[in-house]
Amino acid sequence: MTTQGILSGIDVENIRKQFPVLHQQVNGRDLVYFDNAATSQKPLTVLNALDEYYKGYNANIHRGIHTLAEKATRAYEVTRLTAKNFINARSVQEIIFTRGVTEGINLIAASYGRTFLKEGDEIIISGLEHHSNIVPWQFVRDEKKAKLKIIPVSDNGELDIEKYKELLNDRTRIVSVNHASNSLGTINPIKEIIQLAHEVGAVVVIDGAQAGPHLTIDVQDLDCDFYVVSSHKMYGPTGTGFLYGKKELLEEMPPYHGGGEMIKEVTFEKTTYNDLPYKFEAGTPNIGDVVAFKYAMDFIQSLGRESVAAHEHDLLTYATSRIGALKGVKLVGTASEKVSVLSFTIDGIHPFDIGQMLDARGIAVRTGHHCTQPLMDRFGIEGTVRASFAVYNTRKEVDQLVEGLERVINFLK
Amino acid sequence: MTINEIQDEIITEFSLLDGDMEMTVFYIMELGQKLPVMSDDDKTEENIVKGCQSKVWLTAGMEGDKIHFTADSNTAITKGLVSLLIRIFNGQSPESILGSDLYFMHKIGMERFIGTQRSNGFAAMIKQMKLYALAFKTKLGVKL
Numbered sequence: 001m002t003t004q005g006i007l008s009g010i011d012v013e014n015i016r017k018q019f020p021v022l023h024q025q026v027n028g029r030d031l032v033y034f035d036n037a038a039t040s041q042k043p044l045t046v047l048n049a050l051d052e053y054y055k056g057y058n059a060n061i062h063r064g065i066h067t068l069a070e071k072a073t074r075a076y077e078v079t080r081l082t083a084k085n086f087i088n089a090r091s092v093q094e095i096i097f098t099r100g101v102t103e104g105i106n107l108i109a110a111s112y113g114r115t116f117l118k119e120g121d122e123i124i125i126s127g128l129e130h131h132s133n134i135v136p137w138q139f140v141r142d143e144k145k146a147k148l149k150i151i152p153v154s155d156n157g158e159l160d161i162e163k164y165k166e167l168l169n170d171r172t173r174i175v176s177v178n179h180a181s182n183s184l185g186t187i188n189p190i191k192e193i194i195q196l197a198h199e200v201g202a203v204v205v206i207d208g209a210q211a212g213p214h215l216t217i218d219v220q221d222l223d224c225d226f227y228v229v230s231s232h233k234m235y236g237p238t239g240t241g242f243l244y245g246k247k248e249l250l251e252e253m254p255p256y257h258g259g260g261e262m263i264k265e266v267t268f269e270k271t272t273y274n275d276l277p278y279k280f281e282a283g284t285p286n287i288g289d290v291v292a293f294k295y296a297m298d299f300i301q302s303l304g305r306e307s308v309a310a311h312e313h314d315l316l317t318y319a320t321s322r323i324g325a326l327k328g329v330k331l332v333g334t335a336s337e338k339v340s341v342l343s344f345t346i347d348g349i350h351p352f353d354i355g356q357m358l359d360a361r362g363i364a365v366r367t368g369h370h371c372t373q374p375l376m377d378r379f380g381i382e383g384t385v386r387a388s389f390a391v392y393n394t395r396k397e398v399d400q401l402v403e404g405l406e407r408v409i410n411f412l413k
Numbered sequence: 414m415t416i417n418e419i420q421d422e423i424i425t426e427f428s429l430l431d432g433d434m435e436m437t438v439f440y441i442m443e444l445g446q447k448l449p450v451m452s453d454d455d456k457t458e459e460n461i462v463k464g465c466q467s468k469v470w471l472t473a474g475m476e477g478d479k480i481h482f483t484a485d486s487n488t489a490i491t492k493g494l495v496s497l498l499i500r501i502f503n504g505q506s507p508e509s510i511l512g513s514d515l516y517f518m519h520k521i522g523m524e525r526f527i528g529t530q531r532s533n534g535f536a537a538m539i540k541q542m543k544l545y546a547l548a549f550k551t552k553l554g555v556k557l
Contacts, residue, residue, distance in 0.1 A: 359434075
């Protein structure tokens with residue numbers, strides 16, 4: 001175990017063995033994968049679950065009475081139970097499988113928003129939001145002639161809670177913010193945000209895309225009304241995720257998509273809808289990926305979420321001090337509470353060039369606006385270089401990144 | 414030199430880099446640094462090549478019956494890539510530009526070091542240069 005491992009209780013070398021994709025060379029050097037906020041890599045347990053599902057019991061769920069259908073249905077529903085426990089929901093009926101956070105927010109905006117918003121009502125989002133937590137609200141704002149208000153972001157990348165309080169009023173119907181920012185890593189004080197929104201009678205949607213892999217989530221303690229995550233950022237397969245919603249709200253909401261599975265009875269005159277959660281799961285879902293998603297959540301739980309957070313925090317602190325000390329580097333987002341996301345610019349060097357030069361050394365980072373153009377505008381920049389760490393990353397890899405950045409700076413200074 | 418002679422020269426230069434990605438990227442950026450400076454007055458919205466992820470400005474003029482391009486980009490690697498096209502096309506006639514086959518791209522393994530996004534941008538750049546060539550060809554034809 002490394003020194004960092006002893007501190008967090010995380011055995012990184014052993015964890016790395018479970019991620020085949022990490023053991024390869026890119027452009028002649030060992031891959032350093034620091035694009036985890038975009039998508040994380042998948043452990044063997046997840047890959048094996050996919051393989052076993054398609055080789056062993058692929059079948060359509062819920063309606064079949066044959067053995068394979070029964071096995072697939074059970075596995076699919078076991079993931080729902082795992083998800084319920086992962087975020088401490090009250091009931092499996094509160095877990096709706098989606099394609100991911102984007103679909104989750106679109107579902108809420110389209111179903112809840114279109115049903116309950118009236119002209120002049122207000123929606124509050126924040127300046128830290130991903131486009132997926134901006135655009136769906138613009139759709140419903142335009143359709144319902146509602147207003148969209150924005151919580152401003154301070155210079156260090158934190159939300160201005162005093163300004164938020166001023167935005168709240170008796171017309172506020174929905175508040176939708178992220179738990180942690182994908183661009184800057186800021187962890188938002190969502191418990192306080194939720195409580196303040198509830199005081200004016202608004203419902204709160206939490207975009208948990210970046211929190212899912214890093215933070216402990218307890219929806220009952222938070223008392224949020226909706227919480228959405230994406231599997232692929234949590235070591236699980238792409239194309240799935242789930243939406244948590246309080247049962248009483250989900251019951252009031254009309255279905256989002258129509259089709260099979262979501263119905264109770266259909267005649268050409270009238271359709272009655274199925275019970276929760278199936279009312280919101282029209283059509284054949286992404287069964288294989290949902291089945292494997294369970295193993296991703298189990299992977300996180302088996303390591304212990306506090307241990308994961310401690311390890312990633314160590315990497316973030318180490319990287320922040322080393323990269324922050326490089327000539328010309330400006331850190332973007334220095335909130336006191338952050339998930340393992342480090343965003344920065346280097347004077348006079350375009351992020352694309354930095355990204356490509358690092359890739360030439362086998363280092364994968366993200367460059368650009370990270371789907372948060374309004375946030376980039378707030379800081380007056382086109383984009384940043386973003387290194388984001390997962391539980392399988394090491395300090396040695398951070399050293400490789402620093403070495404790569406030093407070469408970039410020396411070459412282009 | 415003809416277009417193909419210049420392409421062959423570029424192919425030889427890149428072959429010396431021996432496929433080392435980091436050296437290749439550095440070399441491309443070095444080429445960009447040598448590109449003649451474009452006047453800030455030319456860096457207008459209408460001179461931006463559409464379809465590039467990075468910003469690329471391109472202008473063209475005629476010197477006698479030959480075309481002369483100037484260009485710049487806000488990213489060093491793109492600027493280097495543009496400089497290759499300028500080296501190949503500058504001082505050529507509109508006809509030879511229009512009829513050119515840019516085989517050097519494949520020969521130097523460009524697809525390895527520019528991703529899908531950049532290669533679309535690169536294609537947009539070539540298209541824009543050929544459009545200029547076509548415009549000048551038409552203009553010359555009218556004069557004759």
